[in-house]
Every structure is written in C-alpha cells, then in structure tokens.
Amino acid sequence: MDRMRVALMVTCVNDAMFPDTGKAVVSLLRRLGVDVEFPQAQTCCAQPMVNTGYLDEAVPVVRTFVDAFAGYDAVVTPSGSCAGSARHQHSIVARRAGDRKLEAAVAETSPKVFELSEFLVDVLGVTDVDAYFPHRVTYHPTCHSLRMLGVGDRPRRLLEAVRGIRLTDLPGAEECCGFGGTFAVKNADTSVAMGADKARHVRETGAEVLVAGDNSCLMHIGGVLSRQQAGVRVMHLAEILAATEDSPSGHAPATSPATTPAEQIAGERA
Amino acid sequence: MSGTFVGMPAFPTAARGALADTQLRHNLAHATHTIRDKRARVVAEVEDWEDLRLTGAALKESALRDLDRHLVDLEGALTARGATVHWARDAAEACAIVAEVARAHDADEVVKVKSMATQEIGLNEALAEQGIAAWETDLAELIVQLGEDLPSHILVPAIHRNRAEIREIFRDKMSAAGRAAPDDLTDDPAMLAGAARLHLREKFLRARVAVSGANFAVAETGTLVVVESEGNGRMCLTLPDVLVSVVGIEKVVPTWADLDAFLRLLPRSSTGERMNPYTSTWSGVTPGDGPQEVHVVLLDNGRTRALADSVGRQALRCIRCSACLNVCPVYERVGGHAYGSVYPGPIGAILNPLLRGTGEDPQVDSLPYASSLCGACFEVCPVRIDIPEVLVHLRSKVVDGHRGDRVPKAEAVAMKGAAYAFSDSRRLALAEKASGLAGRLFGRLGRTTLPGGRAAAGRIPGPGAAWTGARDLPAPPRESFRAWWKRTQEATRGTTDGGREDER
Numbered sequence: 001m002d003r004m005r006v007a008l009m010v011t012c013v014n015d016a017m018f019p020d021t022g023k024a025v026v027s028l029l030r031r032l033g034v035d036v037e038f039p040q041a042q043t044c045c046a047q048p049m050v051n052t053g054y055l056d057e058a059v060p061v062v063r064t065f066v067d068a069f070a071g072y073d074a075v076v077t078p079s080g081s082c083a084g085s086a087r088h089q090h091s092i093v094a095r096r097a098g099d100r101k102l103e104a105a106v107a108e109t110s111p112k113v114f115e116l117s118e119f120l121v122d123v124l125g126v127t128d129v130d131a132y133f134p135h136r137v138t139y140h141p142t143c144h145s146l147r148m149l150g151v152g153d154r155p156r157r158l159l160e161a162v163r164g165i166r167l168t169d170l171p172g173a174e175e176c177c178g179f180g181g182t183f184a185v186k187n188a189d190t191s192v193a194m195g196a197d198k199a200r201h202v203r204e205t206g207a208e209v210l211v212a213g214d215n216s217c218l219m220h221i222g223g224v225l226s227r228q229q230a231g232v233r234v235m236h237l238a239e240i241l242a243a244t245e246d247s248p249s250g251h252a253p254a255t256s257p258a259t260t261p262a263e264q265i266a267g268e269r270a
Numbered sequence: 271m272s273g274t275f276v277g278m279p280a281f282p283t284a285a286r287g288a289l290a291d292t293q294l295r296h297n298l299a300h301a302t303h304t305i306r307d308k309r310a311r312v313v314a315e316v317e318d319w320e321d322l323r324l325t326g327a328a329l330k331e332s333a334l335r336d337l338d339r340h341l342v343d344l345e346g347a348l349t350a351r352g353a354t355v356h357w358a359r360d361a362a363e364a365c366a367i368v369a370e371v372a373r374a375h376d377a378d379e380v381v382k383v384k385s386m387a388t389q390e391i392g393l394n395e396a397l398a399e400q401g402i403a404a405w406e407t408d409l410a411e412l413i414v415q416l417g418e419d420l421p422s423h424i425l426v427p428a429i430h431r432n433r434a435e436i437r438e439i440f441r442d443k444m445s446a447a448g449r450a451a452p453d454d455l456t457d458d459p460a461m462l463a464g465a466a467r468l469h470l471r472e473k474f475l476r477a478r479v480a481v482s483g484a485n486f487a488v489a490e491t492g493t494l495v496v497v498e499s500e501g502n503g504r505m506c507l508t509l510p511d512v513l514v515s516v517v518g519i520e521k522v523v524p525t526w527a528d529l530d531a532f533l534r535l536l537p538r539s540s541t542g543e544r545m546n547p548y549t550s551t552w553s554g555v556t557p558g559d560g561p562q563e564v565h566v567v568l569l570d571n572g573r574t575r576a577l578a579d580s581v582g583r584q585a586l587r588c589i590r591c592s593a594c595l596n597v598c599p600v601y602e603r604v605g606g607h608a609y610g611s612v613y614p615g616p617i618g619a620i621l622n623p624l625l626r627g628t629g630e631d632p633q634v635d636s637l638p639y640a641s642s643l644c645g646a647c648f649e650v651c652p653v654r655i656d657i658p659e660v661l662v663h664l665r666s667k668v669v670d671g672h673r674g675d676r677v678p679k680a681e682a683v684a685m686k687g688a689a690y691a692f693s694d695s696r697r698l699a700l701a702e703k704a705s706g707l708a709g710r711l712f713g714r715l716g717r718t719t720l721p722g723g724r725a726a727a728g729r730i731p732g733p734g735a736a737w738t739g740a741r742d743l744p745a746p747p748r749e750s751f752r753a754w755w756k757r758t759q760e761a762t763r764g765t766t767d768g769g770r771e772d773e774r
Binding site for chain 1: 281282285286289599600603604638639640641642643644645646648649662664665666667668669670681682685686688689691692693694695698701702705718720721722726733736737739740741742743744746747749750751752754755756759
C-alpha cells in the first residue's frame, strides 16, 4: 500500500473565521510526518442545516462532502462537532434523500472521519507531539467530542505532554457551554446564561488560556469572556499542539518535511 | 402564575422571563445539582448499568411493537379480576369517565395519587367544573395546588420552590383547603412535612373515591403498579372504596418478570435511591381488602400519533424518571414552566410535539429547539431514548410543516442560501472573499480587541444582535484558510485538488 492519504477537513467555521486553526493542523501533522492534503472541493459538513431541521437543504451539502473526501484513507478535522456530524448524521440525510448511491458513499466516507485528537492518539499513536506552550491552560471538553464521539481523555493526554504547560481542572467541565449552533441565536438568552456560568468556571481556574477542540464553542465562551474583559483568551487544541519554541504561534511552514509516524504506519500497513 | 399552561408563549420568550427570576435560578441550580449528583453516585454502584439500560429499552420496544395485543390482554386480565376497563381516545373522554364514576357515588371530592397522566389531561380542572374537588396528596403536588401554581418538574413538581416559600404557602393557603397549618410553623423540613401529614390525613380518612395513574401495567396479570416515596399513594390506593386509575397505553409491559429491570432502573434514575420506599401493586378487586370498585381508564391522547412516528416512537419508552430534566443545562436555568406543559425538560421537548403534532402551534413547535443538543439527557436516560436524535427529527418536521408557507421565514431563506453556497466550493470562496472584505473594514473601524489581540466585529444590528448583544464576535479574517492554502501551498504542491484530478 502507498503511504496513507490524509485529507484535512478544515470545517466551514474554521475556513471562514479561524484559518489559523487550519494552519496549525497542517503544521502539526507535517511535523509528525503526515503529508496532509486539502481537498479544495470541500465546503461544510451540513450540520447547521441538519440541526436546524433543514434536511432537504443538507442533501447537496452532504453530496459535496462525500465527493470532496472520496478516496482518502483518513479525513482529519479540528472539530468534534463536525466529526460527529459526518459520522452520525450524514447517513440520516442520505437515507431521507432516498439516494442509494449517496448512502453508499456516506457509508464509505463516514468511518474515515477522525477528530484531531482521535487521529493523533488512535491513528498515529502519539500523545507527545513535541509541543511547547508555557502558559496556564484549562481544557473544556465540548459536548459533541465528549458525548457524540467519546474522545475521552485523549485531548487531555495530548495537553499533558506539552512542555511548559500548566494545566488546571475546569469545574463543571462536562456541562454544555450553551453554544449549540443556531441555539445560540434562537435561544440567545438561555445560551448566554449557560455561557456566563461556563465563563465563571473558567475564571475560577485562574487560567490564561481556555482550550477546546471546537472553535464554535470557543467563539461563544470567548465572546462572553471578552465582553467581561476577563483577561482569558481562547485557543483551539490544534494551535497549542502546533506551538513550538521556534514557532510559538504554531502556524504552518511553507513546505512539507518527510519524517516519522505516518510513514511508519504506512510501512506497517503495506 | 395561574393554574393553566394554556396560552403560554413560545419557549424563547417564556425562558427570558424565567431567566430573570433570581430565586428560581438559585432554587433550580441547587436542586438539580443535588439530585444529579445523587443519581450519579447510585448508578455508579451498579456494575451492569449499561446492560440494564439496554434491557429496559428492549423490553419497552418489544412491548410497543405489539401494543395492540398487550392492551387487549391487559383488558382481559383486569376484567377477569373484577376491574372495569374504559378506553379513552383523548383528554375529554378520560375526564368524563372519571367524573362519571365520582358522580355515581355522589362524591364531591376525590383524593389523588401523584400522576402525570391526570395532569396531562387536566383532570383536576375538569372535575372542578363538575363541582368535584380533586385533592393532590403528594407533598410537592400539594404545594403546587395550594400555591395555585403549576408543576415545573415531573418528579418534584415544586422544585422551583424553596422551604421558605413552602412555609408561606402552607401558612396562607392550608386553612381554606382543610386543616390549617400550626401557628408556629417554621421552614424546618420535618415540621413542614408534619403539617402536610396532618392536613392530608383528614382527606385520606374522609374520601370515598381515589384517583391514580400507574407507572406500569402488567398485561399478563392485570396488575397496576405505583412507585412512590411518601406513602400517600398507598393511603389513596387502600383506604377509599372506589379507585379510578388513568393509565397511558404505553405503560403496558407484557409480563410480571418485565418489572424486574424497571424497578431497578427507575428509583436510581429518578430520586437517586437504590429502591423506592413504596411499591404498590394491585390486580382488580380483592374482596374485603382495599377498594371494592376498581376502574382503569386506558388513555391514548396522542400516544398512537407518537407511535406512528418511526423515529419519535422511542419517546414512548419513557418511564417518567426525570433524570433528563435534572441533568439538562437548559432546564437547570429556565425551569419547567417555560416549556408550557406538564412535561418539561428534554423529554417534554420531544413528548409534547409527538403527542400534539407539529406545524400548528408555535409554542409546541418552539420546543424541539429548546436544546443545545449537548446529549447529557441521552447519557442518563434509563431506557436509552436518544433525545437529541428525536429533537433533530422533530425540528425537521417543524420545518417541513412550513415548507408550503407563502412567505418563508428569514431563517428558511438563510438556510437555502447557505445550502447554495455550501453546494459548491467556488461559491463558498466568493462568500469568504466578501467576509474578508468586511473583516478589513472591521479592522479599520472596529474599536474592540479580543483577548489575545484579534479585532472584534463590534455590535451588529438586526438578527446579528442576538449574538453580539452579550458576546463579542471576532472580525472575519482577511484571508480564509482556503485562500491561504491556494496562495501558499498549491504552488509548491503542483496539484489543485489534493492529487485527485487524475483519479476521476
């Protein structure tokens, strides 16, 4: 078998609003020897439509998704929520569309979608990614990564291995932050009430940085923290794992090196 | 708050009011966390909890699959044991049957065991119209009834009240309903319970007709089961001469042995107890012991409608434990009244639309959206109802119910627009270019900086205000990831689509 073909599914939110997270994933994976590709036909996982009830509208989006990622061995995404959407909702959309071809394509793609921490720990088999981040950090496990995917303690193990990091426990960590997609605007008052409690817990930790695996949730909690002038910034897990002494921002280098874990795995599979 | 949910506003509006009630917020946060923690402790003791959940779900699922047969069996077994079985299609029919039984005995009052089915059909109000007083005897239901309030929780209907408020309700309202509270009543829980005990004792000894629901109905033996904590239910089920039980058709289980799993799942999930203090079972009439006239009203009231929904029917597995309420972050903050139904919380958000239908009442249609889809409810449900799955399914039914509208909602237009952009990456790239330009503008005009140094978008008018009213929003970046990749990576890689062009 050739070397593993890995695609980055950057997600629409990261593409349009948080490109640095995508760059960090590229940088991190290249450092680990994965020659990640970015299929440019990709758009969105269709979760905004599905979770708001617009299933018909989701059909062409899911079709775009399976077309964009067909043929890859693994699809890595810096979002627990979007990974959950691809793994658990695409089949519902395809079934409803009554399109057998789409159902088959979804069955092919869905199991290959990995949230970043799953890909690092389960596929590459690494927990120490040689990152350096000398800051006080607290970690919020987002609901979909926790309960839909079951990533468990993978993100924590990755963070614990980061040099210089001071990791503090977040009280009520497993409680939802209140983002919830369109819930954040359809039920803005309740969403903000939940966000305020999450922000309070974050402040209680004394952390400088709140980290999570979903930028959508971080946009919400970070938005509350910012409005409070709380002095806490939010960062995606990928950006902390990508950070090194030479490149504290963790952004992607221009070229790809050719090194270890992914090639080893490809070698073992061959 | 008066004694009816009729005319309640849609969830977002009702929630806004509830969120501003500081005492409610405080009472609920305390109560839900207490029960939540207690449940977690006792569930953790059971090694095979997951197997037990699977068993419970499978038993209910199989009972629902042959519901017609089990109901006829139940009717046969009940009748053979001297009970009278009535069938009620809806609330009005069920209420009329109960009223008729009470009238046949010239009763002007009935005592009630806590029952969700009778709350659902508005039995107390229907009986009041006929001049029959229905006395709630469950402590929390008594608090709600005396306070002319509405229940806000399935298990603990007065969860929104604290003991100081309960003392005031007893002091002010008990005398009009019977024996008054003692003059020196304090907010000591034991003293409050003592006052309720004396007040209720009079009613138990006087009433000739009792009304109950049932947690389970065993088809094989014609046995109804009531599970409770206080003993008031046992009083109602044994002291009066006449007993009428209103039972939802989904309560049926085929055999006595099926109770095993449920009697282990229910107490740990609901009150956080290993075993509930009182489990009463009765099969028709036992000569010389307990009620000598027993009626069972089998209630549909939308259950067959729910059964016809292939995704939603799993909600009929519900055993009304309320674990989903106690763990729900939305319920914890807004309480039960905001759901506008006797069934609040996550289960209410699916059960109400399933029983009543979607696409007609904006209040009902708002319920499937009253969730952040965090999934905590599914995790604790003892019969594994995938509430997030049903919520999303019901959202699609709400949307589909409005596809024929002459003037589509702004949300529908936005979703169609998003689907158009997301169906082709070139369209999305154009949209991102526009947002990048907006980002540049914000960068120049914006005055807010997010922690870490990024520019914020400032306060947005119109629909965007729902976000920026309380949360900062990052300004869009000048360059999307897609554009960055194209500019910096594509040239060095020499392929446009990850090397897939040649494989097509």
